[in-house]
Amino acid sequence: MCRWMAYSGDPALAEALLFRPAHSLINQSLHARLGVETTNGDGFGIGWFGDRQVPGVYKSVLPAWNDPNLREISREIRTRLLFAHVRASTGAAVQRSNCHPFRHGRWLWMHNGAIADYPRLKRDVMLAVDPSLYPEIEGTTDSEALFYLALTFGLTEDPPGAVARAIGLVEDLGRRHGVPDPLQMTVATSEGESIWVFRYSSQGRTRSLFCSTDIVQLRRLYPGLDVLQRLGTDARFVVSEPIHHLEGAWTEVPESSYAIVRPGTHETHPLVPVRTPQETTA
Template identity: 40%
Template sequence: MCRWAAYLGEEVFLEDIVTAPCHSLIAQSHCAQEAKSPTNGDGFGLAWYGGRAEPGLYRDILPAWSDPNLKSLCRQIRSGLFLAHVRASTGGATSRANCHPFVSGRWAFMHNGQIGGFERIRRALEATLPDALYDQLEGTTDSELFFHLMIDEGLDDDPQGALERATARVVSAARRAGIDPALKLTAAFSDGETLFAVRYATDATAPTLYTSSFRDGTGRCIVSEPFDRENAEWQPVPPSSFVVMTRADIVIRPFAPVSERRPVAAE
């Protein structure tokens, strides 16, 4: 599984989260404490928002701990909203196109988890995409395909609903293929204004997720695992939760695929 961190607030240097803390994302790339594997060396990526609507993007296949360019960029780039990811592949080659985050227009998306049985349902899921979205696919990961399912489900207008409907599509595809759904989905995504995240799994083992304020409340973080346990109050996000983070507030809502929603009882 992968490790990732996202930030929203006043502009900070990316190094304040990605490289400088004692248990920074780079430290987690070779010594994760809350993942199945401590090593996340199958590439890394950054997506950050600045003066343009679409995010900047930097990805490479080197382990994050061994790329001096990453450290240099993080020392120089300031942003009020960014996503950073270190990859431990659960499928798909180690290639730049398979490294997170993935970007489409103003949206950036990154994922920790996997679609179980993906090779058995990948073709069926790809076939549900319209040509324009299918042509945007650059890599071979379940994560990138899931992101495009979200876009197809109306991400621009309804982020949580799009995520719930995309999740339902994956679950339904697994059932049609005769396999038990096995989706692990701890992801973050943004349109450049709001930071969204989800923690969900079809079983009882959703990958970890935490939120915290940063630098006396001038910013907020959401991460796979804490990068500094001494100077921040990390709050675990419960499983089956959807997070909406703005510069003013954090809202955590229940999350479930559309097919698993319980009907509202009549009054």
């Protein structure tokens, strides 16, 4: 499995978001505490929104803790919305095209989890992807396949509905192929304004996911903590596991739910898989 982090708020240096927290994502790439694997060294990636219409992406197959270029560029990137992901492969090759986040137009996507027994389901999953989108798939991961399923089902217009339909398709294929509990996922996706995050597994035992709480409230609780003074009041983080261990700083995203993260706020809703006529006849 993997670890990931998303940030939304006032423009901040990527270095401060990635390296400075006590249990930063770079620290988690070596010493994850809540993940299945403690080490996530099968590549990494960051995606950020700046002045261009299309987000920037930097990926490498090196471990995040051992890429000097990441430290260099993170000192130069100031962004209001950052995605970062450290990878522990569930079987797909360690190559740049398999590193997250994935990009389509203005949209970024990253995932922690797996489609169980993916080689058995892969052909049917790929056949469900819109033919106009299929040529854009660069890698071999189930994570990228989920992204293009969601795009096929309308991610750019209705992210929650599209992800619910993608889940429904994978679970339908699992039933047909005799794969119990076929899906495990925490996902983040964004077009540069809002972040949608999803927590779901067919087994009902999904990997951990947390949203940060209100910065103003945390400043009252911890008036002497410098890092909270440097963050703007609109700052929000979504993380696989907390990057600071401060009581009251994190709210767990509930099982089978999604959250919409916008500057200074987030709201949570139930996530229910949707089976469509296309899925039942594919």
